[in-house]
Structure formats: C-alpha cells, structure tokens
Amino acid sequence: MTLKDMQPGQSARITAVGGEGALRQHFLDMGVIPGAGITLVKLAPMKDPMEFRLHGYELTLRVADAAHIEAELVDTLEPKNPKVHEKTVHHPGLGEEGKYHLPGSGNPLPEGTKLRFALVGNQNSGKTTLFNQLTGSNQHVGNFPGVTVDRKDGVIRGYSNATITDLPGIYSMSPYTKEEIVSRDFVLKEKPHCIVNIVDVTSIDRSLYLTMQLLELGIPMVVALNMMDEMKSNGGSVDINSMEAMLGVPVVPISAAKNQGVDELIEHAMHVAMFQEGPLEQDFCGPDDNGGAVHRCLHAVIHLIDDHAKTAGIPVRFAASKIIGGDMLILDQLKLDTNEQELLDHIVIQMENERGLDRHAAIADMRYAYITSVTANCVTKPHESEEHIRSQKLDKVLTGRFTAIPMFILIMGLVFFLTFFLIGPFLQDLLATGIGALQELVGKAMVAGNVNHAVQSLVNEGIFEGVGSVLSFMPIIVTMFLFLSLLEDSGYIARVAFVMDKILRKIGLSGRSIVPMLIGFGCTVPAVMSTRTLPSERDRKMTILLTPFMSCTAKLPIYSFFVTFFFPKAGWLVITALYLIGIITGILVALIFRKTLFKGEPVPFVMELPNYRMPQMKNVRHLLWDKTKDFIHRAFSVILLATIVVWFLKSFDFHFNMVTSSHDSILATIAGLLVPVMRPIGLGDWRLITSLVSGFLAKEGVVSMMGILFASEGGAAAVVTPLVAAGMLVFSLIYTPCVAAVASVRRELGRGWAISMVVWQCSVAWILALVVRLVGRLVGLA
Numbered sequence: 001m002t003l004k005d006m007q008p009g010q011s012a013r014i015t016a017v018g019g020e021g022a023l024r025q026h027f028l029d030m031g032v033i034p035g036a037g038i039t040l041v042k043l044a045p046m047k048d049p050m051e052f053r054l055h056g057y058e059l060t061l062r063v064a065d066a067a068h069i070e071a072e073l074v075d076t077l078e079p080k081n082p083k084v085h086e087k088t089v090h091h092p093g094l095g096e097e098g099k100y101h102l103p104g105s106g107n108p109l110p111e112g113t114k115l116r117f118a119l120v121g122n123q124n125s126g127k128t129t130l131f132n133q134l135t136g137s138n139q140h141v142g143n144f145p146g147v148t149v150d151r152k153d154g155v156i157r158g159y160s161n162a163t164i165t166d167l168p169g170i171y172s173m174s175p176y177t178k179e180e181i182v183s184r185d186f187v188l189k190e191k192p193h194c195i196v197n198i199v200d201v202t203s204i205d206r207s208l209y210l211t212m213q214l215l216e217l218g219i220p221m222v223v224a225l226n227m228m229d230e231m232k233s234n235g236g237s238v239d240i241n242s243m244e245a246m247l248g249v250p251v252v253p254i255s256a257a258k259n260q261g262v263d264e265l266i267e268h269a270m271h272v273a274m275f276q277e278g279p280l281e282q283d284f285c286g287p288d289d290n291g292g293a294v295h296r297c298l299h300a301v302i303h304l305i306d307d308h309a310k311t312a313g314i315p316v317r318f319a320a321s322k323i324i325g326g327d328m329l330i331l332d333q334l335k336l337d338t339n340e341q342e343l344l345d346h347i348v349i350q351m352e353n354e355r356g357l358d359r360h361a362a363i364a365d366m367r368y369a370y371i372t373s374v375t376a377n378c379v380t381k382p383h384e385s386e387e388h389i390r391s392q393k394l395d396k397v398l399t400g401r402f403t404a405i406p407m408f409i410l411i412m413g414l415v416f417f418l419t420f421f422l423i424g425p426f427l428q429d430l431l432a433t434g435i436g437a438l439q440e441l442v443g444k445a446m447v448a449g450n451v452n453h454a455v456q457s458l459v460n461e462g463i464f465e466g467v468g469s470v471l472s473f474m475p476i477i478v479t480m481f482l483f484l485s486l487l488e489d490s491g492y493i494a495r496v497a498f499v500m501d502k503i504l505r506k507i508g509l510s511g512r513s514i515v516p517m518l519i520g521f522g523c524t525v526p527a528v529m530s531t532r533t534l535p536s537e538r539d540r541k542m543t544i545l546l547t548p549f550m551s552c553t554a555k556l557p558i559y560s561f562f563v564t565f566f567f568p569k570a571g572w573l574v575i576t577a578l579y580l581i582g583i584i585t586g587i588l589v590a591l592i593f594r595k596t597l598f599k600g601e602p603v604p605f606v607m608e609l610p611n612y613r614m615p616q617m618k619n620v621r622h623l624l625w626d627k628t629k630d631f632i633h634r635a636f637s638v639i640l641l642a643t644i645v646v647w648f649l650k651s652f653d654f655h656f657n658m659v660t661s662s663h664d665s666i667l668a669t670i671a672g673l674l675v676p677v678m679r680p681i682g683l684g685d686w687r688l689i690t691s692l693v694s695g696f697l698a699k700e701g702v703v704s705m706m707g708i709l710f711a712s713e714g715g716a717a718a719v720v721t722p723l724v725a726a727g728m729l730v731f732s733l734i735y736t737p738c739v740a741a742v743a744s745v746r747r748e749l750g751r752g753w754a755i756s757m758v759v760w761q762c763s764v765a766w767i768l769a770l771v772v773r774l775v776g777r778l779v780g781l782a
Ligand code: GDP
Pocket: 121, 122, 123, 124, 125, 126, 127, 128, 129, 130, 140, 141, 142, 143, 144, 145, 146, 147, 148, 169, 226, 227, 228, 229, 230, 254, 255, 256, 257, 258, 489, 613, 616
C-alpha cells in the first residue's frame, strides 16, 4: 500500500520512496526515507493535502504525491533499536582548566581578522530570533516556514570585528528553492570563518540532517540547540557532552527567544573561528552499517575525486557524498574525465546493489542512521509537548473538516472589521484632529506674520492637505500589519496554506501562494519578496503577477475619500465590494494565465506545519515601529516631494507666473495629453488624471493630489459625480501598482515583466472602469 491509503490515526513504516527528481530528493531530505515511521494526522477539509507526523514534526503532502510512497501499516511506532557507534572524540571544551584549545591543535587567525559567521538552520528554527539577539537588530520574525527570504548581515554586539549573516532556512545542502540556493552559495563560496548551525531541539532528528552535511564541509562550526525552554518544560533533556563527542563540535543549548545561553554560544563561536578549529568528526558512515556498502562507496569516491575537489575548492567529503547522492551541480564543478566518471558510476552501482537502495535513498539513510544513534545516545525525548497538544486541539477547529473554512472567513472578517471599523478609525480620528489643529495654528501664524501668498498656499494646500491627509491613514495601515503579523507569528498562516491548497490548485497555484496574497492586502512590496519561498519559477511568476489584485492598504485613503463623499450610506458595502472585485478579477486573470502563459502543474505541497506559538510582544512591537517609521518616511519623502512638485506645476504656467485658475497651469497642459485615453471611461478630467499619475509614486498620493487640485472649486465633491467616483474607485483598485512595488517586481522578475505588469494592470483597470461606467448608466447612476 501507499501513504495515500492510510486512515487518520494509522501508523506505518515507509518501505520505498517513489517519484523522481528534485521532489523525491526533497522528500528524502525531509526525512521521508525507507524505514521511517509515519502517522497520518488528518486530511485537509477538502481531503487534500494530507498532514503526516514523522520524526516528531508535522509535514504536509498532497494525495497524489503520497501515492508515490510505499509503506506497511504497523500497530505502534516503537523506535528500532539503533546500533550506537562506539566512538568518542573529545572536542576541546571552552575554558576548561583555563585552556582555550588543545595545545598544538590551534591554527589561530592573525590578530584583527574580521570574522564572518553564517547562521544556518532549518526554516522556522529561530535563526532570525537569534540574529536579532546577537546583533540587537530587529528583523522580521515569523512562525511560518520561509520568512527570511534574503540574507542579512549584522555586527555582533560586543564584538565589533565580527559580522554574522542571517540566511534563509534550508533543510539540506541540495537546493530545492531559490532561497535555498542563497544559503548554499553563501556557505560554499563566501567561506565564512565559522558556521553557527541552529538546531530546533523539538524536531531534532530532522534538524540534524542538515548538521550532518554542514559537518562534512570541515568549516569550524558550533551547534546551537534552540528552543531548549520548550524541550525542558516538557521533560526532555540533552546530554550535551556526549553529543559534542559524537558530533565533534561544540554544542550549546540556548533559547533564542528568552536570550538564554546566547552569550556562551557566541564565546564558543568566536573561539572556534579564531583558532579555526574544524569539526573533529566527519565520518558518519558506519563500517558495519547495513554491511558497510555505503561506507566503502563513500571512501572509494573520496579517494577518486580528492584532487578534483581540491582544484574546485569544494571540501572532499562533502563533494563525495553529494555526487553519490546525485548532485549534478557539484559533479559538474569537479570536472571528472570520462574514466573517472565511469569508475564513479561503477562504484555507485555496486553500492546500490549491495545496499538494496538507490543512491539518493542510500545517502539519506546513512545520515539518518547516524542521527538515530546520536539521539538514542544523547537525547531524552520530551513527553508530548504541551505546545503540541495545544496545537492539535486548536487544529481540530482551525483545520477541521467542517470548521476550517468558516473559521478562516471569520478570522479574516474580524481582522478587517477591527482594522477598518474599530481600532483604525478611532486612532485616525485622533490623528486627523491633531493635524487639523496644527494646520489652523500654522495658518493663523502665517496670516499674522504676513507671509508671502505663494508660501501660504504651499504650506496649506501642499503640505497639510497633501502629507497631512495621507498621514492620518497611518493608524489603519499599521493596524492591518499588526493583525497580519500576529496571524503569521502564531502559526495560523501556515494552516491557511494547508486548508486552501486544493482551492488554489484550481486556479493553478499551490497553498503556499496564499501567504504572498495575504501579505498583499498589507503591501505589495513584502508580498512580492515573500514569493521567493515558492519552489518553482512558474508559481513564483504567477503569484507575483497576481498580488496587485489584492487591494493594498495604501489604496484605502482613496476608497474612504470617495465613499465618504459619494456613497456615505453604503460605505462598508462599497469597500467590501472593491476588495471582492479585486479578488475575483485576480482569479479570472489566474485562470487566463493558467491557460496561456503558465501552462503546467503547480509545485508539490511539501511543507512543515509548525506548532502554534504565542506571538512575542517584542517582535510585534518592532514590526509596528518599523511600519510606522517606514510610513512616516514615505509621507515625508516621496509624497511630500510629489505634492510640492504638483503644487508647483498646478500653480504656475509655462512662463512661471502664478496662475489664478489651474486650468491654465503647466499641469493641465501635460495631463491633457492623456485625456483622450481616459475620456471613454469617464475619467477625462485632467485633475483626476494628474491624481492617478501621482498615485504611481504612492497610492496615498491620489487623495492628497485631488485635495490640492480641487481646492479652488470647493473640493472634489462639488465637481465629481457618483458615476465618475465609481469609475475612479475601480480604476484605482486595479491600475498599476506604485513605483516601489514595480521596482520590487523588477528585482524579482526583470524589467520586461515589470513593464508588462504596468501595462497589463492599466489595461485591465481601463476595461473594468468601462464596465462600471456602462453598468452604472444602466442602473441610473449619474
Ligand atoms: P527562522 O525562520 O529560523 O528565522 O525562525 P524565527 O526566528 O522566525 O522563529 C520562528 C518561531 O520560533 C517564532 O515564532 C519564534 O518566536 C519562535 N522561537 C524562536 N526561538 C525560540 C525559543 O528559543 N523558544 C521558543 N519557545 N520559541 C522560539
């Protein structure tokens, strides 16, 4: 039978892993290997994907992928008694008997060397939390696999000559997604002086799989056992000394979140880096493990490629295990000649025959065999952790068969309600009152001081109307981010991906794409960035092109402006409708993409479901502060500049005389060029066009611009009709994302895609606005 045939609650032992290519390798790297015990936890509400538990953590698999993995049902999953390697090597302890390293074994770097550290570990193991502790920085932390999408450097507090790099999470040194390549390349090419390998003790088996590969690199390394707080409170413990002996590197138990053990960790790291103490143990293939076939094969290959590996600058043990495991990238770099290549193939085939497993599985199995002996020797597994029991209880409701989708709608509804109706507006009113009072004060002062008329106009119409009105939206935007980050930090967003996978597959995407989409409701820029965690180019491109349809918070000022003036009675209805129009258009566009640009299948859905965790106040505080700072910065740079430029263009004519009516201004003339394009959809007024154009700099700018341009006519409400307002709303919803978002698309997909996106979004917006105009006329809107 295969995993697909299991019933919830049943356990099985894996007998063979089918499938092929990168996906199969990824299965193996995640611990889906022959011999591993696995339990089916549940099916997603739509019966696909499936949630399994293995090696002490939760993994999602689609039914179609599970069908490739063969298994035999078992009653209980008693661990097979692993054969323990009887080998102890003593890693020099730090400061024992005043010795900092074994005499003679040290190879100290010259005084004053700038030390470089790399922070490497699985996704969601606490790397960023540790990075923030070490550097005092405040990078974004989240309880979702794949939050760190790019590397970040920082100076370690108290060690001004040492920098540490936070890398995206990886499960193996065989890259599967784009961000994994970032991490692998950093370690292989930039050769840090020391690797800080962060291991999540609560799923130690899987975490050590990466550790095994890192040790093969021979780079000085320290293992940080993170989440010790959780482990201890559930009765688990680790025999640190014997683990150090088995791994041959210093092992330091820490809790990054509680800042425990971090100082000791960094002392050890500085020490091994300074004295370049490499791992004492690299030989993890037991001579009598399953007849020793893998062991003999590895050592044969090591001898075979020794010189090539040296020339290519790749650690030889690492290169050997990678090419036996079928890593073509490494094989190419080694440049073996035909003879050696044939010899290699023969050695591998011999091993496969003797071992009875193919090359990929054999290597993965060898690593897991050693890990099993390490954990059997050194780790007292905790009783089922409270966090896990709590997670399962929560999951009964949040991913339950009948409750999952209602809960999702309820939670998102609550988020929007709180943001837009309760907390946001309250704070907004406060801020708006404050800004209004200031404006009056300044206005009076200017009149009293007899300040130049042009300056008065600039301050009043330019700065206060422009920047001030935008600034008052800050509370709503920050509140939205607060809720999205709380959801993400708690671990809920990962569940949403699990629940929504099947639906998203219908439009050609996988569950993982839900994350960028939800972030897109906050801001398109981080949404586009977060697509890097998607394992296929096709999904990445498609997701990026769809994020602009998720209405971002910066468009809210526009909605609220028009709604207040033109549809005051149906305000919430109109705004909800706008969000829905965005989503529905996105779905339609996705269906078109699927049939045209992006044929093919969405990526497999192999993802870890982390335990729910209480979001940490510190992280939330940092995030809020970051967003606020970011927003204020934008308001006083881009938006201020844009308002001043526009104020100038609309106040002066081509002879630089101040105009009495802005109809004669420079701006009117320039915007006039676009009038023919916009007239058919009812937006032919040059002032509306100018506002939309300035919205390209920042969406919030549309409102401030209208404030300025319509100021002399008693505000936009006096000139614009409800029908035009409806057109403006829909057009602003869909038309080109702001320049920051387009820039991030360019960074991800290149200039061609970025330009096409601008044109495409504007065209879709134009068509929709036309539809709105025609429908509006039919229903008698004037
Ligand atoms: P990364 O993906 O490896 O960068 O992991 P993060 O730093 O984003 O952390 C992932 C999750 O683990 C977050 O919810 C953190 O709050 C949580 N976390 C990190 N360190 C610890 C720790 O020492 N103990 C506990 N209980 N949770 C932690």
